[in-house]
Amino acid sequence: MDIIASDSPSLEGLTSMLEGYDCPAILVSVDYQILAINQYYREEFGEVLLQAKPRCFEVSHGYNVPCDVAGEDCPLAATLDSGRKERVLHIHQTPRGKEHVDVEMVPIHDSQGKLLFFVELLRAVAIASAETGSKTLVGSSKPFNLMLEKVTRVSQSDASVLLLGESGSGKELVAHAIHQGSDRAKNSLVTLECAGLTDSLFESELFGHVKGAYTGAYSNRTGLVELANGGTLFLDEIGDVPLSMQVKLLRLIETGSFRPVGSSSAKHTSFRLICATHKNLAQMVKDGVFRQDLYYRINVFPIYVPSLRERRDDLALLISTLLKRISPRKEYHLTDSAFHVLKQYDFPGNIRELSNILNRATILTDTNVIERSTIEECLIIDQELNQQIAAQPTECVNVNDTKREWVDLKTAEYLYLSDLLSFYNHDKVKVAEVAGISLRSLYRKLQ
Ligand SMILES: Nc1ncnc2c1ncn2[C@@H]1O[C@H](COP(=O)(O)OP(=O)(O)OP(=O)(O)O)[C@@H](O)[C@H]1O
Numbered sequence: 182m183d184i185i186a187s188d189s190p191s192l193e194g195l196t197s198m199l200e201g202y203d204c205p206a207i208l209v210s211v212d213y214q215i216l217a218i219n220q221y222y223r224e225e226f227g228e229v230l231l232q233a234k235p236r237c238f239e240v241s242h243g244y245n246v247p248c249d250v251a252g253e254d255c256p257l258a259a260t261l262d263s264g265r266k267e268r269v270l271h272i273h274q275t276p277r278g279k280e281h282v283d284v285e286m287v288p289i290h291d292s293q294g295k296l297l298f299f300v301e302l303l304r305a306v307a308i309a310s311a312e313t314g315s316k317t318l319v320g321s322s323k324p325f326n327l328m329l330e331k332v333t334r335v336s337q338s339d340a341s342v343l344l345l346g347e348s349g350s351g352k353e354l355v356a357h358a359i360h361q362g363s364d365r366a367k368n369s370l371v372t373l374e375c376a377g378l379t380d381s382l383f384e385s386e387l388f389g390h391v392k393g394a395y396t397g398a399y400s401n402r403t404g405l406v407e408l409a410n411g412g413t414l415f416l417d418e419i420g421d422v423p424l425s426m427q428v429k430l431l432r433l434i435e436t437g438s439f440r441p442v443g444s445s446s447a448k449h450t451s452f453r454l455i456c457a458t459h460k461n462l463a464q465m466v467k468d469g470v471f472r473q474d475l476y477y478r479i480n481v482f483p484i485y486v487p488s489l490r491e492r493r494d495d496l497a498l499l500i501s502t503l504l505k506r507i508s509p510r511k512e513y514h515l516t517d518s519a520f521h522v523l524k525q526y527d528f529p530g531n532i533r534e535l536s537n538i539l540n541r542a543t544i545l546t547d548t549n550v551i552e553r554s555t556i557e558e559c560l561i562i563d564q565e566l567n568q569q570i571a572a573q574p575t576e577c578v579n580v581n582d583t584k585r586e587w588v589d590l591k592t593a594e595y596l597y598l599s600d601l602l603s604f605y606n607h608d609k610v611k612v613a614e615v616a617g618i619s620l621r622s623l624y625r626k627l628q
Pocket residue numbers: 317318319320346347348349350351352353354355417457458459502532533536
């Protein structure tokens with residue numbers, strides 16, 4: 182709610198009011214000047230010399246023009262425009278480096294409705310970083326920030342989230358970020374990878390089983406929904422849940438109750454649900470392979486996770502972060518032309534593919550400088566496989582499709598190898614090793 186002062190509020194009154202907020206807060210004039218700051222602000226962002234009449238865009242960004250003039254969203258301009266409180270996700274310069282900050286701008290009017298000041302509330306977004314080397318979600322491009330804004334908002338609610346986006350784009354990392362930013366963070370995030378599970382495996386993983394429920398069930402097993410009680414349940418590749426199991430999942434989501442396999446008594450659990458898929462669920466509903474009622478249940482708050490192609494501005498930041506993760510002790514760098522080659526590449530496997538390419542490059546590099554030729558060598562391997570996979574009919578690649586029919590042995594072998602390829606991110610050497618065949622045989626069998 183906007184604050185409407187009963188009278189023309191004094192600067193002193195507003196300054197002391199700032200101390201009433203439980204987060205960093207500043208008082209800003211309509212022409213961007215910072216008039217006062219509270220103690221939380223001092224502790225998190227440092228002292229501000231108010232006598233120098235600093236402006237918010239200078240202090241927070243080091244700009245000499247307002248954010249909207251510098252090509253960013255400006256919460257002050259947005260509030261002036263709408264006349265209401267506005268929220269924007271910004272990247273601020275802080276004593277710790279660049280940080281994502283959730284900025285809320287509250288207009289303060291006098292009793293006649295004249296706009297006098299703004300109170301700017303700044304809440305650090307700990308689930309992401311705009312700095313190299315972080316273990317959280319890394320990024321600062323516009324598509325990334327738009328996504329992060331949604332992630333920040335939804336993590337404060339208990340709504341079910343559906344994460345959409347290509348494989349390797351970071352959906353699982355986003356699910357972790359939502360859980361970490363939520364009130365449920367003190368409890369567990371429990372993940373079930375739904376791809377490749379048979380009906381009975383899915384049911385026993387999710388709901389657990391009692392001793393003797395079936396051959397081999399030598400003891401009771403707690404289901405994942407029970408482990409997720411009080412926390413978050415993350416169902417990855419929800420599009421792969423067998424149709425026959427979808428109704429059981431729906432019942433669980435609607436009532437919170439479930440029955441372990443072989444048990445006659447129902448149990449109750451309470452979790453926040455996050456689902457992810459790279460499939461087109463709406464189309465699957467049309468095709469009759471995904472239940473419409475379940476689709477609406479899980480799709481309360483969809484978030485699109487952008488592909489790496491759509492956030493090329495993050496490439497340099499991601500490269501340095503991934504290189505630090507891959508080699509914490511030896512510091513690697515790319516030459517400009519090596520970076521240029523990656524900048525031109527489309528990354529069908531997204532950040533996971535980038536990570537694999539860099540991993541390979543560090544193995545192939547003797548010094549700590551990764552040359553263009555090394556990157557090109559690493560890319561050729563990926564491009565070849567991506568082309569081979571793209572050339573195959575999609576029903577062959579997707580062995581877990583609910584409409585799968587029995588196939589001959591040669592096709593089954595091909596499907597198995599294709600699946601291994603996508604599982605190991607097109608690393609042919611690894612796939613040949615796992616399949617127990619030579620690299621040459623692998624090439625032959627994939628032709
Ligand atoms: N924003 C990011 N910053 C840093 N690393 C990231 C980011 N997004 C993804 N990654 C890394 O990329 C890899 C793939 O991410 P993740 O497993 O979350 O993708 P996904 O979309 O869930 O893939 P899939 O659909 O295949 O399950 C992981 O190693 C993850 O740590």
